[in-house]
Amino acid sequence: DIQMTQSPSTLSASVGDRVTITCRASQSISSWLAWYQLKPGKAPKLLIYKASSLESGVPSRFSGSGSGTEFTLTISSLQPDDFATYYCQHYNSYSGTFGQGTKLEIK
Amino acid sequence: EVQLVQSGAEVKKPGESLKISCRGSGYNFTIYWIGWARQMPGKGLEWMGIIYPGDSDTRYSPSFQGQVTISADKSISTAYLQWSSLKASDTAMYYCAKTDLSGSYFFDNWGQGTLVTVSS
Numbered sequence: 001d002i003q004m005t006q007s008p009s010t011l012s013a014s015v016g017d018r019v020t021i022t023c024r025a026s027q028s029i030s031s032w033l034a035w036y037q038l039k040p041g042k043a044p045k046l047l048i049y050k051a052s053s054l055e056s057g058v059p060s061r062f063s064g065s066g067s068g069t070e071f072t073l074t075i076s077s078l079q080p081d082d083f084a085t086y087y088c089q090h091y092n093s094y095s096g097t098f099g100q101g102t103k104l105e106i107k
Numbered sequence: 108e109v110q111l112v113q114s115g116a117e118v119k120k121p122g123e124s125l126k127i128s129c130r131g132s133g134y135n136f137t138i139y140w141i142g143w144a145r146q147m148p149g150k151g152l153e154w155m156g157i158i159y160p161g162d163s164d165t166r167y168s169p170s171f172q173g174q175v176t177i178s179a180d181k182s183i184s185t186a187y188l189q190w191s192s193l194k195a196s197d198t199a200m201y202y203c204a205k206t207d208l209s210g211s212y213f214f215d216n217w218g219q220g221t222l223v224t225v226s227s
Contacts, residue, residue: 001169034213038152043111043217044202050211087152091212094166096142096154 002026004090006099012107017078021102023071023088032092035064035073038085038101047086048073078104109133111141111203111218118224119193126189127221129203136184137161140206142214143177143188147199155201157212158186193225 003026013019023033031051036044046055048064051071061076075082083106088099114128129141142157156167160179167177179186186203201221204214 032211036152036214043219044152044204044214045217046213046215049207049213049215055215089152089154089213093212095168096144096157096212096214098144098152098154101151 001095002029002090002097004088004097004099006086006088006102008102009100010103010105012105013078014107015078015080017107019075019078019104021073021086021088021104023066023073023099025069025071025090028068029090029092031067032090033064033066033071034089034091035062036087036089037082038087044087109205109216111205111216113201113203113218113221116222116224118226120227121193121195121225123193123225124189124191125193125223126187127201127223129186129188129218131184131186131205134205137181139208140212141179141186142204142206142212143175143186144202144204144214145171145199146202146220147196152202155188157206160184160186193223195225195227197223198225199223 005024033051035048038044052064063074085103090097110132112130140157143155145153155171156177158165158177160181176189204217207215
């Protein structure tokens with residue numbers, strides 16, 4: 001099974017900061033990677049798919065990059081609404097392994 | 108507008124059975140895979156499995172194979188997740204989500220979640 005490892009587990013940042021979350025796959029997954037945002041009491045939200053494609057309606061301050069085994073989610077200028085937990089996910093027709101999550105906290 | 112509406116919170120005892128639901132609207136339910144994910148208290152998301160409502164083709168994570176049953180009734184645009192004998196360790200939030208139509212299997216729309224509490 002492919003394992004997905006996110007880092008850091010927790011990230012403290014301030015409004016306006018640029019932040020990057022990393023996701024590493026235990027073997028090459030091409031670009032089959034998505035990023036989601038989770039907030040308590042709300043439905044999870046798709047941000048990025050196919051490693052770098054921005055989902056419709058998602059602010060352009062979110063971007064994704066990478067291929068193979070290393071991927072990043074970058075938020076260019078943090079907004080108050082961005083403090084949440086972020087998950088990467090490798091997906092294919094038979095599995096959908098999530099990373100362990102990164103909690104983005106207000107510094 | 109695409110919506111996935113899940114059934115309400117459940118409180119059950121160990122050994123009881125349970126079936127929770129996820130009703131899709133605003134899109135052709137038959138032709139998009141629907142998946143389920145678990146989030147145990149204080150933990151991350153876990154992919155449980157997916158089902159294609161058109162023909163009920165179902166794929167499970169090895170971690171959940173034999174532990175739960177995923178099904179769908181395309182006539183009422185509803186997917187289900189069921190347990191025959193709940194354990195305390197099944198206490199979690201469960202989310203349903205639909206995939207994109209492009210042939211990829213990421214989840215582009217999610218339900219609001221169903222909280223299942225199993226306690227004696």
